[in-house]
Amino acid sequence: MDTASSSSNSTMAEFDYLFKLLLIGDSGVGKSTLLLSFTSNTFEDLSPTIGVDFKVKHVTLGGKKLKLAIWDTAGQERFRTLTGSYYRGAQGIIMVYDVTRRETFTNLSDIWAKEIDLYSTNQDCIKMLVGNKVDKESERVVSKKEGIDFAREYGCLFLECSAKTRVNVEQCFEELVLKILDTPSLLTEGSTGVKKNIFKEIPPQSDASTSGCCSW
Template identity: 80%
Template sequence: MDLSSNQQPEFDYLFKLLLIGDSGVGKSSLLLSFTSDTFEDLSPTIGVDFKVKIVTIGGKKLKLAIWDTDVMLRCDALGMASCRVYDVTRRETFTNLSDIWAKEVDLYSTNQDCIKMLVGNKIDKESERVVTKKEGIDFAREYGCLFLECSAKTRVNVKQCFEELVLKILDTPSLLAGSTGVKRNIFKQKPQPDASTSSCC
């Protein structure tokens, strides 16, 4: 359907999401699994990767702009939620959550309402698991995060990860301010230094 012909918005909201985690935890594979419904065992991302997906969730047509990175980017350049991924088969990627991620949240967050999610990836390798689901749940409770385990390879819970993030954003009025728009070109927009509605955690 050509929405431009009747002057309808191309989407109801633009949501900017940050996917972050240690190298090799499967962020790029997770993003590819969500945006393309395919799986590839990808090489670690150098710098930043970026994908866009249009979805309909909660009765709203949403444009999701998702950054994939192993470094924390400036909050005013990104958006409303961060998804920190760890590998359930590598203890150090989980240990780094409290050593690194929690400090990054305090350092970079400019909006206390931004959504945080903790994702344990590679549950298809159950025989190699070293981080229990209970550990993930306990960490998420301590730091006020959503939590889910998934497998980018088998696509178990991949869609649910992003749906839960989006539904939480939709339920947070302060994050919706300024996220609507018609014919917005997110690639040409320059981040505003004092943008109070753009933050990441």
């Protein structure tokens, strides 16, 4: 994957589309570690996210220059009400579970899939199911077949990965983004011609003649 310099200024000429991606799942499944592994190619055992964090990554995929704004949400229940608004406008949602912890998989259908139905504003939003921590194969309690069956039932893409060893980390984001690029309605949402500030979560301005994008 080609990665543009993160220090470059964000102007319209530098990317064709801006996509908002969301990481959801129980606390401790490795959402923040997965994001860090993808955006900075490093691994760290991170403390639980408080509220919401985000990172930006420039990539070139499918012949398009893309700016990815990736939101990392807290998994703890006490933060659940804070994160509902962050589903708004997301073109892609990554549901993460820990293959060594059965409850993190069970909660996908009990909690997280219901949240997507409740809060997601894009009907065509692409969902990706990710089973993390496959480096702990000896501790696995959720089989790959169970992940595949869940993904089929809920209409998700599916991959297993290890944020620690970086196995399939880039593929998680690449497959999701390529599917977004293949969905016309989401391309319209992510067009740089639409003025919006997805960091402040302000609804798009009605003045369609206003060009350019916010500076972050």
